[in-house]
Structure formats: C-alpha cells, structure tokens
Amino acid sequence: MATPRPRTQGHAGPSMQDVAATAGVSLGTVSNVLNHPAKVSPATTQRVRDAIAALGFVRNDAARSLASGSNSSVGMVLADVENSLFIDMAYGAQEAARAEGLKLLLANAVCDMQFQDEYLDLFDESRVTGVLLAPMQDSSAGIARMRAHGRQIVLLNYAPRPGTCCSVLVNNENVGYLAARHLIDAGCTRLAYVSAHGDYQPVQDRRRGVRAAVEEAGPGVSLEEIDSGGLTTAHGHGTGRKLARRSADALPDGLVAVTDELAVGIIHELHTVAGISVPGQVAVVGCENNRTAGSADVPLTVVDSPGRLMGQAAMRLLLEEVSAGDRHRHATVVLEPELVVRSSTPR
Amino acid sequence: MATPRPRTQGHAGPSMQDVAATAGVSLGTVSNVLNHPAKVSPATTQRVRDAIAALGFVRNDAARSLASGSNSSVGMVLADVENSLFIDMAYGAQEAARAEGLKLLLANAVCDMQFQDEYLDLFDESRVTGVLLAPMQDSSAGIARMRAHGRQIVLLNYAPRPGTCCSVLVNNENVGYLAARHLIDAGCTRLAYVSAHGDYQPVQDRRRGVRAAVEEAGPGVSLEEIDSGGLTTAHGHGTGRKLARRSADALPDGLVAVTDELAVGIIHELHTVAGISVPGQVAVVGCENNRTAGSADVPLTVVDSPGRLMGQAAMRLLLEEVSAGDRHRHATVVLEPELVVRSSTPR
DNA sequence: CTGAAAGCGCTTACAG
C-alpha cells in the first residue's frame, strides 16, 4: 500500500511492471486482473487495483494491441461532418459499437478525397478492428487498398462496385419516387427535378425515381430537369433567382430538389424574395431531411433517410465480417426512406 | 522484384522483416527508408519501396508508437458534433494539425459525460500526442485525470479552473454585450435575455454582457431575464408561445437568445405562427451563428464566434505545450466575437 | 490461481 516514488524518467508513465512490483505480484497477474479478472483471486485483484490507483497507471494501448493482435476501435471516415445524415450515421454506428465494447473514432474528410485517403491509411496503420466509410464520390481505390491489406471496410450511403465490400444504402430511387409521387398526389402537373452533375450516386438514383413516378402518372404530368450547377444553398439561390424570372405559366408547380440545401435556397428566393408562394404556386420537396430543413423560411417537406439505423446496420455488418473471417459473404443492406410532410407542399 | 508469396498465416500482413527480406536489406534499413530517407542511398531506397509495394506492406502504428514512444495523432473530444461551432473548431484544429504532419481523430460525446470520459480515456490509453476537449459542462475531473497521467490537454470554449490547463475561449461576455448593444442601438428599450440554468458557462458569461450593456444604456432601457427551461429549438417554441400570449405592451421589443436554436424557435412562434413581426415588433439576436441561423424563418442576426480560429489556436497551444515540456506555462487565448446583422433585427 | 518467458513489429542508438 506504500506509494512508491513515481518514475522520474521523462513522462513515460508507470508500466504494468511497476504495478506488479508495487502489488508484489508478477506481470502476468496484473495483465490477468485487467483482461481475465475471473482468473485472479479477490485478494490479489484488490492489491493490484490499489497499486494501479496509487500509481495512476494507464494501459498502453499500442503495446496492448501489438501483443494481442487486436484493437478495440473502429474507424469511421465521413465525407462531410456538416451533413446531418452523416452525423446520424455516426451516432448509430457508435451505439452499435458500444454494444460490443468498441469505440468509434471519427475522421472528417471535409469533402476532400486526399483527406479521405489519408484517414483511411491512418486507420489502416492503426490496425483498427474495421473501417466505416461514408464517401461522396467513388472511392474504389481506397476500398481496394484497405481490402488488399485484409482490413474490413463497410460503405455507407454509396454503392460499392458489386462484390467489393459490404454496404448500407438508402433506396434512393424510392427517395426520388416518393418525393415526386407526393407532388403528383398533391395535384402538381409540371414537375421539375433540380440537381447537378457529378458522381454523387444519390443524385442519379433519385432522378430515376422521379422519372418513374412521372411516367407512372401518365401524359398529364410533365418533368423538367434543371441543372443547379451544384448542391449547396448558394446554388439553390441561383436556381431560385432564375426560376423567379420566368412567366407564371412557365414555372413548374412542383419541385424536387436533390438536396435540402438546394431546396432551402430556392424557397428563399422564390417565396421570401420574389413573393412566389411556396407551396401555393410552387410546392417543394427536399430529399434529405437535414437539420436545417425543419427550420427554413418555409419548413421543408422532405424524404427522410434513416441515418441512425444505417449506422447501426453498417457497424453490425462490419463486426459480422470481422468475426466470420473466410466464411464471410458481402451483403448490401438497403433501407427505405420515408416522406415527412411539412409546409413546403400542400396540406 | 520477384513477388514473394504473401504470408498465409491469418490476416497478419507482411512485416518490415518481410520487406527487408524481399529487398535484400536489413530491418533497420527499411525503417530508415520510412523514417529517415536521407540516410539511405537512392538505389537501396528504390529496392525497399518496390518491396513495400509488391508486398502491400502497411506500417503497424502500434509497434511504431511503442518503439518510438511517440504518436502522430491528436484526439479531439467534442461534446456535440451537431453544433456547428464545434465542427468549425474541429476543422481549424485539423488544419493546424496537418501543418505539423499530425492527424486529428474526433470523438463525439453526444452531450453525455460518460461518453466524454470514455473517449478521454481511450485517447489517453492510445498515447496520442495530446487531447483537445470542447465540453459543455465542468470537466475538471477528466482534465485532472489526463494531466495526472502527463497527457497534455487543451480546453475549448470552456474556461478551466485557473491554472489547470491551456484553453481557448470566446469573450462570451462580449457576445452578450454586442448582442444587447446592437438592440439598444436599434432603438429597443425593453430587452429580454432568454436562457436556461445549468453549468454551460457561455450562458452566464453572455448574461453578464447583456446586463452590462443595459446598465450602460441607463434608465431608459430595461432588462427582463426569461428562463426557457433549456437551450433547444423546442424550448424556443415553448418560450415563443408564452411570449405570444402577452399583451403588446408587455412584450419585450428586443430579445437576446443565448443559443441560435432558442432564437429560431422563438421567431417561428412569434413571427410565423402568431404573426408578431420580427423584427418589426420584436427584434431578435442569437449568440452563436449556427449553420441554421442564416436560413431560418427570418434570417437571424447573430454574434459570431470564430470557431475555426479557435481550433487552430487550440492545436497550436497543445503542440507548444508538448514541445515545451517542463518550461511550459499554461495560457488562455481569448478571441473576440463579431456581430453579423441579418433580418431579425432592424436595418 | 500464480509466475517466468517468449514474442508482437517496430525504432533507435551503436558499431562497422
């Protein structure tokens, strides 16, 4: 119980060896107290715990994972921490990780592929239990790199090349379909789909769904596709201003914006600036349910993706893959979106 | 250049030993190629690089930091990833970290002290170069634990107990002052400060600033303090509804909301639901400049905190502390906020 | 239930 003098050498803290000496037991016993408590007698356990407390001992995780060959963290690389869907996914993943005693480490790629690759490599070198990746662009190269190193990786919100890895997706075609369908049901006949080019998959998927709903509705309903030049609120403002200049009969009466930011920007210009009533003259649906969507100029009707469930599902797939080893078969989980009606569409 | 058969044993990848064997050099030389390239001849370097590529060798970071005693990551624990100020801080910290060749690992405590403590411990056990903590409550215990273990920690957006550690703060008193002062300058005479109890420091600091501005203005200006029971949009809605029931002359004409969410909720109820014009009848200022603030029912006038600069400053303080060793003296960096006028206040 | 020993995969002096 005597407090031994702390190691003076640098700021290397006390080691398990020091704990063992203080407690008067062997190194292995200290390790057992920490990792296999059932193997140690209560009395010994207590002596060791006291020594740990007295010394302020902190396990060295590097030594631990080096010796054990395992690691209690999962790394998650997010293309964009500002997107609330991504935050929800991180939250769900964290819940599922904790349920297994694992920690979730986050890295923000700030929409930059170089950052994304660097963080993938960092997690790779850290020998994390596995990696979750929610990208905004094709990331086949990075995925292949991880897998070539034997590291498990699960993709979120972006379909991998078939058979490359596990993934959790939203049925984005249905996102587009539900959005357009809702407008059509509300009586809109001149729809527009506002989106931009680029390789962000959801854009294309949602477009297909929008088209499907319009075709299904028959000749009474038309579809215009508008290129906003980008996916942000600023691009929405630009698009909104252009639309506001049109004559009333050239204006779409129902608008599906591929991102909520686009929708919010458009509504601001149309409704607040130009006085074109939303949803009176133009109804607008967003495709994401961002945090901002509910508190916009006109609270936005959206098609919601279940981010938290996606995160949970991804973590479960990852852990299954890790434990299955060679028996593993890649799986894709597709979750369904849901319409959330607010004020930017009739009713 | 011959591709040797990959190790079949488990999924332990090739080691530096394997690389050395393939390249026909010794282990130390491989290490030098990786860590001290100048010490190795170009020809040898190339042979080693080829071997690394051929084998798909990935450094084992655990072994690396165990052997070297250092670690190239900084851990950052955020109380709430959904708060855009915190995201900005993370962004700034990441920039500053990269400038020094360090990676920033993020952990989201989801406003839960238990999570926060667990992640602090995780980073502690990982022997990260240092820790950045942006808490929402008093975290003295966790800070003391880190420091007792010799781990450097810098606090963001929350003042530590004096002399406990370095910190980067916003002058939150000035946040309150600027907000109130702006309202007074705009002609408001019946101010209210909407906030809630709890130990989130900015709430108290901003209150002091609001009071100071009102006192400075003299007897013509009054201040009411309203307890919203919490800091979220929902609490704002509740508060807004209560205010809307008041007679017109009992209504404050200028409102400082301690969080943007509160402000947005209040404005929604007042302006959009009850038809009480903002800023016509009631002017509203938020204290944070969240992402949502600009795209609210009425774009919100706010006092902005320089999150990115705060993150950069914190990372610099941390790295200074790490390199200074015993010569280090704790420092507090206080950055000044700035008024951003939008539509929720006159002009 | 306890202890002595080997080994995880690197880095770092140190000698050549």
Place this chain on the structure above:
DNA sequence: CTGAAAGCGCTTACAG
C-alpha cells in the same frame, strides 16, 4: 550508408 541487437509495454500460452 548499412546491419545486428536491444528494448518499447504489453498478452499469451505454458509450466507449476
């Protein structure tokens, strides 16, 4: 510029 050796701090059989 290169190579052999020690050691970082643990975990894990293995023998007692």
